[in-house]
Amino acid sequence: MAQDLAARLDALLAALPRRYPGPGGAIAVLRQGEVLARHAWGYAHAERRIPFTPRSLFRICSITKQFTCAAMLAALPDPEALAPAIRARLPRLLGAMPSVRHLAHNQSGLRDYWAVAMLHGSPAEAPFGDAEATRVIGATQSLHFAPGTRYSYVNQNFRLISDALEDVTGRGFSELLRTHVFDRAGMHTAFLAADTRAMPDGTEGYEGSVATGFVPARNNILWTGDAGLGASLDDMIAWERFIDAARDDPDGLYNRLSAPVAFDGGAPAPYGFGLGRGREFGRATTGHGGALRGWRSHRLHLAAERLSVVVMLNHLTDAAAAALDAVAAVLGEARPAPVPRPAPAWLGAYQDPETGLSARIDEAAPGLLRLRFGHSAERLELREDGSADNGRTRLMMTPQGLRMERPQENQVSLLVTRPGEAATDIAGEYRCAELDATLCVVDAGGAMQGGFGGFLGQGRMEQLEPIGPDLWALPCPRALDHTPPGDWTLAFRRDAAGRVAGVTVGCWLARGLDYEAVR
Numbered sequence: 001m002a003q004d005l006a007a008r009l010d011a012l013l014a015a016l017p018r019r020y021p022g023p024g025g026a027i028a029v030l031r032q033g034e035v036l037a038r039h040a041w042g043y044a045h046a047e048r049r050i051p052f053t054p055r056s057l058f059r060i061c062s063i064t065k066q067f068t069c070a071a072m073l074a075a076l077p078d079p080e081a082l083a084p085a086i087r088a089r090l091p092r093l094l095g096a097m098p099s100v101r102h103l104a105h106n107q108s109g110l111r112d113y114w115a116v117a118m119l120h121g122s123p124a125e126a127p128f129g130d131a132e133a134t135r136v137i138g139a140t141q142s143l144h145f146a147p148g149t150r151y152s153y154v155n156q157n158f159r160l161i162s163d164a165l166e167d168v169t170g171r172g173f174s175e176l177l178r179t180h181v182f183d184r185a186g187m188h189t190a191f192l193a194a195d196t197r198a199m200p201d202g203t204e205g206y207e208g209s210v211a212t213g214f215v216p217a218r219n220n221i222l223w224t225g226d227a228g229l230g231a232s233l234d235d236m237i238a239w240e241r242f243i244d245a246a247r248d249d250p251d252g253l254y255n256r257l258s259a260p261v262a263f264d265g266g267a268p269a270p271y272g273f274g275l276g277r278g279r280e281f282g283r284a285t286t287g288h289g290g291a292l293r294g295w296r297s298h299r300l301h302l303a304a305e306r307l308s309v310v311v312m313l314n315h316l317t318d319a320a321a322a323a324l325d326a327v328a329a330v331l332g333e334a335r336p337a338p339v340p341r342p343a344p345a346w347l348g349a350y351q352d353p354e355t356g357l358s359a360r361i362d363e364a365a366p367g368l369l370r371l372r373f374g375h376s377a378e379r380l381e382l383r384e385d386g387s388a389d390n391g392r393t394r395l396m397m398t399p400q401g402l403r404m405e406r407p408q409e410n411q412v413s414l415l416v417t418r419p420g421e422a423a424t425d426i427a428g429e430y431r432c433a434e435l436d437a438t439l440c441v442v443d444a445g446g447a448m449q450g451g452f453g454g455f456l457g458q459g460r461m462e463q464l465e466p467i468g469p470d471l472w473a474l475p476c477p478r479a480l481d482h483t484p485p486g487d488w489t490l491a492f493r494r495d496a497a498g499r500v501a502g503v504t505v506g507c508w509l510a511r512g513l514d515y516e517a518v519r
Contacts, residue, residue, distance in 0.1 A: 004332070005036075005329075005330065005332075008329040008330070008332065009029065009036060009037050009329055009330070011329070012037075012325060012326055012329040013027070013037060013039050015325075016041070016322060016325070017041045017042060019322070019325070020313060020317040020318065020319075020321075020322050021210050021317070022042070022206065022210075022214060022313060022314070022315030022316075022317050023042050023043050023044075023046045023052075023204075023206050023214055023314055023315055024040070024041060024042025024043045024044055024046075024051075024052030024056075024313075024314050024315075025040070025041055025042060025052065025311070025312060025313040025314065025315075025322075026039065026040035026041075026052055026053075026054055026056065026058070026233040026311075026312045027039050027040075027233075027309070027310065027311050027312070027322070027326060028054070028233050028236060028237045028240070028308075028309070028310045029307075029308070029309050029326050029329075029330060030237065030240045030241065030244070030307070030308045030309075031305070031306055031307050031308075031330065032244065032306045033241050033244040033245065033306070035237060036330070037326075038054050038233065038234075038237065039054075040052045040053050040054050040056065040233065044056040044201070044202065044203040044204065044314060045202045045203060045204045046204070046206070046214065047204075047216075048202060050201075050202050050203070052203075052314070054232060054233040054234050054237075055189070055232050055233070055234055056201060056203050056232055056233070057189065057193075057199050057200065057201045057203050057230050057231070057232055058199075058203060058230065058231060058232060058233070058295070058297065058312045058314065059193060059196070059199070059205065059227075059229075059230055059290075059292055059294075059295045059297075060229050060230065060231050060236070060290050060297050060312070061227045061289075061290025061291055061292045061295055061296075061297055062155075062226065062227050062288060062289065062290040062291070063229070063288050063289070063290045063297055063298075063299055064158070064223070064225065064226060064227050064228055064229040064274075064290070065158045065225070065226060065227075065274030065275075065288060066257055066273065066274035066275050066288060067177060067181055067229060067274070068158045068161055068162050068225035068226075068274060069104050069158075069161070069257055069273035069274040069275075070180070070181050070253050070254075070257060070273075070274075071162075071165065071173075071176045071177050071180045071181055072100075072104070072161055072165060073253065073256050073257065073273070074180035074181065074184075074253060075165065075169060075176055075180055076165075076168070076169075079100045079101065079104065080099060080100050080101070081168060082100045082161065082164040082165065082168055083097075083099065083100055085163075085164035085167040085168050086100065086103070086160050086161075086164045088167075089134075089137060089138060089160055089163065089164070090137065090138065090140055090160075091138060092138065092139060092140060092141050093140050093141060093142075093143075094141055094142060095142070095143070096109075096143070096146060096147055097147075098110065098143070098147035098148075099147065099148075100161065100164075101261075102147045102148055103154075103157035103158070103160060103161055104157070104158075104161065104272065104273050104274065105151075105261050105269055105271055105272040105273070106151055106152060106153055106154055106157060106271050107147060107148050107149070107150065107151055107152075107263065107264075107269065108143070108147055108154055108157050109143030109144060109145045109146060109147045109149075109150070109152070110140060110143060110144075110154050110156065110157065111140070111143075111144055111154070111509065111510035111511070111513075112152075112153065112154045112155055112156065112485065112509035112510055113133060113136045113137055113154075113155060113156040113159075114128070114155060114221070114479065114480045114481055114485070115479075115485035115507060115509040115510040116136055116435070116510050117132070117136055117456060117479075117480055118452060118459060118476060118479055118480070118484075118485060119432070119435055119437050119452045119454060119505070119510070119513070120136065120435065120437050120452070120453075120454030120455055120456040120457075121437070121438075121451075121452050121453040121454040121455075121456050121457040121458045121459045122456035122457060122459065122479075122480055123456075123457055123459065123460070124460075124478035124479055124480065125218050125219075125220060125293075125478075125480070126220060126456065126457065126480060127220040127221075128220060128221045128222065128480050129221075129222040130222060132456065133156070133159065133222070135455065137156050137159075137160070139435070139436075141434050142434060142512075144355075144506075144510065144511045144512045147264075148263055148264030149263060149264060149265070149410065150263075150409050150410050150411060151263075151269060151270070151271055151408055151409040151410060152409070152508065152509065153375065153509065154509070155226040155227065156226065157226075158224075158225040158226040158274065159223075159224050159225050159226045160225075161225050162224045162225025162226075162228075163224065163225070165225075173192060173224060173225065174191065174192040177190075177192060177229075181253075182235075184242070184253075185238050185239050185241075185242035186238040186241070186242065187231060187235040187236075187238045187239055188235070188238075189231070189232050189234070189235055190229060190230065190231040190232075190235040191229070191230050191231075192224070192228055192229060192230075193228060193229060193230030194222050194223055194224055194228040195222060196219035196220070196221050196222070196223060196292065197218075197219060197220065199230060203314060204216050204217075204294070204314060205217045205219070205292070205293065205294020205295040205314050205315070206294050206314055206315045206316075207293065207294055207315075207316060207482075208315070208316075214315060216294070217293040217294025217295075217482070218293065219292060219293050219294065220480075221292075221480055221481060223292075227290065227292060233310065233312060236299065236310040236312075237310070240299075240301070240308035240310065242254075243301060243308070244306055244308070247303065247306065254301075256273070257272075257273040257274065257275055257286075258272075258273075258275055258277070258286045258301075258303070259272070260272075260277075261273070263410045265410070267407075267410050269408075269410070270407070270408040271408070274288065275287065275288055276288055278391075279391070280300070280302075280324060280327060281327065281328065281331055281333050281335075283302045283304055283305060283331075284302070284303065284304065285300050285301065285302055286300075286301050286303070287299050287300040287301055287323075289319065289320050290319075291316070291319075291481075291482055291483050292481060292482055293316075293481060293482035294314065294315070294316070294482065295313070295314060295316075295482075296311075296312075296313040296315070296316055296317060296318070296319040297310075297311060297312045297313065297319050298310075298311050298319040298320045298322070298323040299311075299323070300323050300324075300327060302327070305330075305331070307327065307330055307331075309323045309326040309327055309330075310323075311323045311326070316482060338365070338366075338367035338368050338381045338382070339367050339381075339382070339384075340366035340367045341366070341367045341382040341384075343363040343369070343382075344369075344382070344386060344388070344397070346361070346395075346397050346402055347361050347362055347363065347369070348360075348361060348417065348418075348419065349361075349417070349418045349419065349467045349468045349471070350402060350415035350416060350417055350418055351415065351416045351418050351468075351471060351489075351491070352373070352404065352413045352415055352416075353413065353414070353416055354411065354413055355413075355506065355508070355511050355512070356489065356491055356504050356506050356511060356512060357373060357489045357506055357507070357508065357511060358372075358373070358418070358467050358468075358471055358473060358487075358489045358491075359371065359372070359373040359404065359415050360372040360373075360467065360473075361395070364379055367381060367382050368380070368381060368382070369381075369382065369388050369395070371393060371395070372486075372487065373393075373404075373508070374393075374406075374486065374508040375483075375485070375486050375507075375508050375509060376483075376486060378390060378392070378393055380393060380394075380395060392406065392407075392408050393405070393406050394406075398414075400414055401414045401415065401416070401417070402414070402415045402417070403415075418467060418468030418469065418471050419468060420468055420469045421466070421468075421469070422466035422467060422468060422469060422470065422471060422472055423469070423470065424443065424448055425500060426441050426448065426470075426472070426490075426492055426500055426503075427441050427442050427443045427448070428441055428500065428517050428518075428519055429441075429517070429518045429519045430502065430503050430515035430516065430517055430518065431515060431516055431518050432505070432513050432514065432515045432516075433514075433516070434513065434514075435454060435513065436454065436455070437452060437453065437454035437455075438452065438453045438454065438515075439451075439452055439453075439490075439503065439505065439515050440452075440453065440461075441464070441490075442461070444461075447463050448463070448464040448466075448472070449461040449462065449463055449464065450462060450464050450472075450474045450490070462474055462475045462476070462477075463475070464490070465487070467489075470491065470492040470493070470494070470500075471489070471490070471491055471492075472489075472490040472492070473487040473488065473489060473490070474487065474488040474490055475487050475488075476488060476507070485507045485508075485509045485510065486507045486508055486509070487507065488505055488506065488507050489504075489505070489506050489507065489511075490503050490504075490505060491503060491504045491505075491506075500517055501516070501517055502514060502515055502516045502517050503515045503517075
C-alpha cells in the first residue's frame with residue numbers, strides 16, 4: 001500500500017469513532033480484492049462490555065435485499081417463475097399485477113407495508129410478524145402508480161420474493177441463502193436473523209445520542225427477504241472478495257445483480273435487484289444502505305476502481321456518510337463545500353399534482369435548501385443558474401412554474417403553489433374503505449391533532465402542521481421501524497356547500513388513499 005494512502009486510511013480510522021460517535025462500529029475497505037482496512041471499535045454490547053470485533057454479528061438491515069435477489073437469480077433461471085406465487089399473496093389486487101422484476105427493481109407500485117401499518121393504527125415498537133404482514137399485504141386492492149413507470153422504495157417487494165421462493169422451491173429461505181449465496185461467497189457466519197429481538201452473540205443496537213445517552217433499542221418486527229439478515233464484517237469482506245473475483249464473468253452473480261435496468265418506457269432506472277446505482281466522486285457506484293432501530297450500515301462498490309467499502313454501526317449515526325469518507329480517503333479526493341448563495345424567491349409550500357404530496361422548501365444554510373417531499377428531508381445545493389440539486393432531485397423555476405425533476409423515480413412535475421392559511425374546520429372522523437381504517441382529527445384546545453386507527457390498534461395523536469389551504473401534514477416521528485415513513489400529507493376536499501367531505505392521505509411510501517368523512 002502506498003505510504004500516502006496508508007496515512008489517509010490511518011487518519012480515517014482514527015477519526016471515525018469521534019466523527020460518528022456511539023457504542024461501536026466496524027469498517028472494511030478493499031481494493032482489487034485486497035483488504036486495506038479491517039477495523040472495529042467500541043462495544044457490541046456496552047452494558048455487558050462485549051467489544052465490537054470484525055467477527056461480531058450485525059443486522060445488515062436493507063442490505064439484505066441484494067442477497068434476496070442473488071438467491072432468486074441463482075435458484076431460478078427465470079425469476080418470473082415466482083409470478084403465480086406472488087399473485088396468490090395479492091388476492092384482492094385489481095388491475096395490473098407487477099412482474100417479479102418490477103418488485104426486484106422497486107417499480108411495483110405497491111405501497112410499503114410498514115408505512116401502511118401506521119395507517120392501520122400500529123403503535124410504534126409494536127410486534128409485527130407473519131400474521132400482520134400477511135394481512136396488510138393480502139388486503140392490497142390498488143397501486144399508487146402503474147407498475148414499471150415509477151420508482152418507490154417498498155420493503156414487501158422483497159418479502160414477497162423470499163416468500164414466493166419458498167413456495168416455488170419447497171425449500172426454506174435460510175437454506176436457499178446458505179446454498180446459493182453464503183457458501184459460494186465464503187460468508188460462514190451470515191444467517192437469516194428474522195427475529196429482530198436479539199442477536200445470538202449478544203450484539204446490541206442502540207438509540208440515542210451523546211447528548212441524551214444511548215439505550216438499547218427494541219425491535220419487534222419479523223423481517224425476511226427485506227431486512228432479515230445478520231452478518232459480520234468478515235462475512236461482508238468475503239462478499240466483496242467474491243464480487244471482485246468474478247468481476248470479468250458476465251454471468252457472475254454480482255454482475256447480474258448490478259446490470260443496467262430501465263423503466264418500462266426505456267429510461268434508465270437507478271435501482272435494480274436490491275442495489276442502488278449512483279455516482280460518487282465522478283465514478284459509477286452500486287450499493288445499498290440499511291437502517292433498523294438501533295442499527296445503521298452501508299456498502300458501496302466502485303467497479304471501475306475495484307473498490308469496496310462496508311460500514312456497520314450499532315447506533316443511529318450516518319453510515320452512508322462514513323462510507324463516503326472512506327471512499328474519499330482511498331481516492332484522495334474531497335467533496336466541494338456548497339457555495340453560499342442568496343435564497344431564491346420561490347421558497348414556500350407547494351403540492352405535486354401527480355402524487356398529491358406536499359413539497360415544502362426552505363433554507364437550510366447559506367447555499368443549501370431543504371426539501372420535504374420524499375421519504376426524508378433532502379438538502380439541495382443552490383447553483384449559479386438559480387436551480388438547486390443534489391444529484392437526485394433538481395428544482396428550477398421556469399415560465400410555467402417550479403419544476404421538480406426526480407430522474408431516479410422517472411418523474412418530472414410542475415409543482416403547484418399553495419400559499420395562504422389552512423382553515424381549521426377539519427375536525428371529524430374519516431374512513432378509508434380500501435383499508436378499512438380511520439383517521440380521527442380533533443381540535444384539542446386550538447391545536448389540531450390527528451391519529452390513525454385500524455386492525456393494528458389506535459395510533460397516537462400528533463399535532464398537525466398547517467401547510468396551505470386544506471393542506472396539512474400529520475407528523476410520523478416514530479414508527480414500527482426506526483426510519484419513519486415521513487410526514488403524511490392530508491389534502492382535504494370540500495363539497496359544493498364548502499363542507500369538508502373527505503381527505504386524501506399519502507406519504508412517498510404510500511400515497512393516494514382516499515378517506516370519506518363519516519361524521
